[in-house]
Each structure stands twice: as structure tokens, then as C-alpha cells.
Amino acid sequence: MRRKFILALPLLVAIWPGHASSDDSVVCNDEKVASNIRIEVCTRLLDQEKNKESRSRLLARRADAYFDKDDFPHALTDFDEAIAPVGRSKSPGYGHLKLPHLMIAVSAAEQQ
Numbered sequence: 496m497r498r499k500f501i502l503a504l505p506l507l508v509a510i511w512p513g514h515a516s517s518d519d520s521v522v523c524n525d526e527k528v529a530s531n532i533r534i535e536v537c538t539r540l541l542d543q544e545k546n547k548e549s550r551s552r553l554l555a556r557r558a559d560a561y562f563d564k565d566d567f568p569h570a571l572t573d574f575d576e577a578i579a580p581v582g583r584s585k586s587p588g589y590g591h592l593k594l595p596h597l598m599i600a601v602s603a604a605e606q607q
Contacts, residue, residue: 523556526563533560551577 522528523537537557544550558573 523553526559530560530564533557534564551579 519536519540523533523540525533528536534557537553537560541550541553541557544553554573554577558570558577561567561570561573
């Protein structure tokens with residue numbers, strides 16, 4: 496029994512970090528979670544992510560959290576980066592995110 500546990504331990508250690516990352520992904524995408532927590536978790540995921548398309552999605556989720564917190568400057572910064580062109584593709588990036596970007600600008604103008 497003890498030998499099986501010792502043999503399985505490296506496997507458990509190898510799997511565990513991925514498990515924590517998937518939990519972070521759930522938290523980052525859950526709009527019911529407090530904005531400050533979502534911002535922290537999305538930032539942690541962004542620090543680990545190298546894929547530009549995945550980074551764009553994470554930036555958009557973090558921008559949503561900043562928006563919910565009424566932190567419009569940070570939200571605009573993240574939305575700007577999220578909709579930037581991805582890689583060498585001629586794609587305009589995530590153009591569908593321009594609507595939330597516009598909503599932030601309108602909301603900020605209304606508060607002045």
C-alpha cells in the first residue's frame with residue numbers, strides 16, 4: 496500500500512498545479528465573484544499565459560471586473576489591449592469587444 500502511494504505521489508504533484516489553474520479560470524469567468532477577487536485571479540492567469548488569443552480573453556474578463564468596480568481607466572486599458580490585433584494575423588483582434596469598450600466610454604461620460 497505504501498509503495499503505491501509513493502509511486503502515485505509524483506503524479507499527484509504533476510496534476511495539482513493544473514487543477515489550481517482551472518479553478519482560477521472558473522473564478523476569473525464568474526461574474527458572481529467579487530470584482531477585486533476576479534481582478535486578482537485574472538491577473539495571476541495573465542502572468543502565466545503566453546498565448547495571445549487566451550490573453551485577449553483574460554484581459555476582457557479582467558476588464559469586465561474593472562468595469563463592475565467602476566474603475567473605468569483600468570477597464571479601458573484592458574479592453575484596448577484585448578481588442579488589439581492577435582499575432583501576425585490580419586484579424587482585427589476581438590472586434591466584438593468594441594461594444595463593451597463603447598459602453599465604458601458612455602458610462603464614464605454620464606457620470607461626469
